[in-house]
Amino acid sequence: MFDPAMPCRRATPRSPQRQLFDRFARSRGYNAGDFDIEEDRSDALAGVLATSAPLVSVRCRSTGVERVYVGGHGWLAATLLDLDGGYFAVRRR
Numbered sequence: 001m002f003d004p005a006m007p008c009r010r011a012t013p014r015s016p017q018r019q020l021f022d023r024f025a026r027s028r029g030y031n032a033g034d035f036d037i038e039e040d041r042s043d044a045l046a047g048v049l050a051t052s053a054p055l056v057s058v059r060c061r062s063t064g065v066e067r068v069y070v071g072g073h074g075w076l077a078a079t080l081l082d083l084d085g086g087y088f089a090v091r092r093r
Helices: 016-027 043-049 074-085
Strands: 008-010 035-040 055-060 066-070
Touching: 016 035, 016 074, 055 074, 066 074
Parallel strands: none
Antiparallel strands: 008 035, 035 055, 055 066
């Protein structure tokens, strides 16, 4: 979980990545509004993990399950695979 003192940016509902995430989540039977997506660009955390890419946190509010991904182009694909794998929550279907 991220330290609240660290600079984070919540993915806006209008960002292309958030729109794609929402569409995919809904198509898989999830409530897309149940997820928070935040990007962490803090140098301290990036230094610990030896990456220059931001970290992206995806949290399902109803279950409290949170996963962190290395940002860039791969985080969305990894998140979608985790949605398909059922790691965040039970689907509505």
